[in-house]
Amino acid sequence: MRKLLFFTLAVLMAVAVSVNLVFAAPPKILVYSKAADPQGLDPAYVNEIESGKIIVNIYETLVKYKPGSTAVEPCLATSWTQSPDGLVWTFKLRKGVKFHDGTPFNAEAVKASVERQLPPRATSDMPYASFTFEPVKQVEAVDPYTVKFILSKPYAPFLLNLAMCFAAPVVSPTALKKYGPDFNQHPVGTGPFKFEKWDHDQQIVLVKNDQYWGKKALMDEVVYKTTKESTVRASELMTGAADIIDGVDPNDVKKLESSGMKVLKSPGMNINYLAFFCNKKPFSDPRVRQAISMAINRPEVVKYLYQGYAQLANGPLPSFIPGYNPALKALEYNPEKAKKLL
Structure with a gap:
């Protein structure tokens, strides 16, 4: 099985710029541009x-x-x-x-x-x-x-x-x-922000909970804006239409950094892999699965397709999840051996 562990990328304006925005004029509004509308806001019914x-x-x-x-x-x-x-x-x-x-x-x-x-x-x-x-x-x-x-x-x-x-x-x-x-x-919880409105496929607005029991939020309002195209989100950040974006295309990272943006990089919880119907031929033969894994140059995929913003996974779990086994060894790229197995 071939796996790649991808980075979750988020981008925000450099600290000096953010300070100017935060204190420029009330109210303090943060615009967070993201890729998709949520499935829902009842925690019992969502999983994404x-x-x-x-x-x-x-x-x-x-x-x-x-x-x-x-x-x-x-x-x-x-x-x-x-x-x-x-x-x-x-x-x-x-x-x-x-x-x-x-x-x-x-x-x-x-x-x-x-x-x-x-x-x-x-x-x-x-x-x-x-x-x-x-x-x-x-x-x-x-x-x-x-x-x-x-x-x-x-x-x-x-x-x-x-x-x-x-x-x-x-x-x-x-x-x-x-x-x-x-x-x-109409979600109602105890958190630092209260639900204000949801314009589907456009935005969700949260407002500060002044009665919050813990440390009060720094923003008066947070607007979660839905912008499906990653290039458009990057443009929104550079033009000031958004303060934070996520789901950054690896090809946009250098451009954003050169524009004075701060790019936050951390390993994500998602692993990209190929799965097989192991009860069907030819995938019922483990040698076929091993050969496919050996035929894929994963380091090159990381280097060129993801511009280095990915980690090679050695198993089905990210490294920070309980049950992760650091002793597992991934099959190395070896097309000649793959041919022999087939």
């Missing part, structure tokens, strides 16, 4: 990154990932314990937190957010429900600020999964009842 980029600013989870790590730290929960048998998780919740609609965050809100994703209420279009909560047998609101998860079996990634932006965020039970199926268009 365009939704995730916005969801993380509207909602919060019991725990969150530490910056640059998959280790977790407190968020809406201040502490937690696990029973010796691994079947009971108890979380102490943060007090004084309110949802954007003014209703209180508490154990009942956590219970409602999870129970809608458990049988029999869970539906097939909740893509991360079973992944996150499959072993959850029961959720108990012990008191207003203590919630208990009772599992049917020990589940090693349970705590890590509670930090994800899909399924795990806590939503307003009041808003769920008020909007019903339309909650996806």
